[in-house]
Amino acid sequence: QTxxxxxxxxxVSPGGTVTLTCASSTGAVTSGYYPNWFQQKPGQAPRALxxxxxxxxSWTPARFSGSLLGGKAALTLSGVQPExxxxxxxxxxxxxxRVFGTGTKVTVL
Amino acid sequence: ExxxxxxxxGLVQPGGSLxxxxxxxxxxxxxYAMSWVxxxxxxxxxxxxxxxxxxxxxxxxxxxxGRFTISRDNSKNTLYLQMNSLRxxxxxxxxxxxxxxxxxxxxxxxxxxxxxxxxxxxxxxxVSS
Numbered sequence: 001q002t003x004x005x006x007x008x009x010x011x012v013s014p015g016g017t018v019t020l021t022c023a024s025s026t027g028a029v030t031s032g033y034y035p036n037w038f039q040q041k042p043g044q045a046p047r048a049l050x051x052x053x054x055x056x057x058s059w060t061p062a063r064f065s066g067s068l069l070g071g072k073a074a075l076t077l078s079g080v081q082p083e084x085x086x087x088x089x090x091x092x093x094x095x096x097x098r099v100f101g102t103g104t105k106v107t108v109l
Numbered sequence: 110e111x112x113x114x115x116x117x118x119g120l121v122q123p124g125g126s127l128x129x130x131x132x133x134x135x136x137x138x139x140x141y142a143m144s145w146v147x148x149x150x151x152x153x154x155x156x157x158x159x160x161x162x163x164x165x166x167x168x169x170x171x172x173x174x175g176r177f178t179i180s181r182d183n184s185k186n187t188l189y190l191q192m193n194s195l196r197x198x199x200x201x202x203x204x205x206x207x208x209x210x211x212x213x214x215x216x217x218x219x220x221x222x223x224x225x226x227x228x229x230x231x232x233x234x235x236v237s238s
Binding site: 001034036038040045046047048051052055057087089091093096097098099100101102103 | 144146153154155156159166168170171204211213222223224225226227228229230231
């Protein structure tokens with residue numbers, strides 16, 4: 001069974017920068033896994049932020065960016081705002097199967 | 110406006126069945142793959158199943174294979190999830206999500222990939238006696 005692992009929690013100061021990562025139990029994450037990133041706030045449905053590693057949706061704030069870093073997919077938040085406090089999930093595509101990451105709780109403090 | 114609206118959730122006994130629906134509006138439904146994603150109380154997101162735009166290809170997570178069936182009616186702009194032999198661990202909020210196609214070109218030629226963009230608000234399924 002494939003497991004996609006993220007940091008359980010990260011804390012960042014307002015205006016700071018934080019990078020979340022997404023690792024696959026099958027090996028290095030490459031662009032061929034088409035990493036997606038989602039933000040979820042309590043009581044809300046997830047909201048898509050990034051697709052295919054680094055592409056932003058029309059509604060994605062400019063301070064969010066995606067990349068590959070050291071064999072993992074990465075989501076970087078620059079100039080963090082209080083409203084960025086949320087749970088963040090990555091999603092990887094394994095052929096027809098999709099697997100979500102374990103999620104990272106980002107606290108803005 | 111692009112919208113997805115799930116329905117059909119409720120309380121069901123272990124071993125029972127339920128059919129979820131996801132009504133789509135604001136886009137050409139048949140042009141998009143669709144997925145079901147669930148979230149157990151206090152837990153993370155779990156992908157459940159996906160279906161191509163034509164309905165000709167379907168995919169399932171191991172946890173639901175053989176028990177759940179995904180389908181779609183493009184004439185009604187509706188996605189379905191038939192859930193049989195339900196277990197307590199199937200208790201979750203079930204979301205439907207739209208999956209557009211993206212295209213790329215590299216040294217191997219043209220290719221395509223799926224990604225998720227729009228999500229519904231979810232419907233709650235509780236499996237309990």
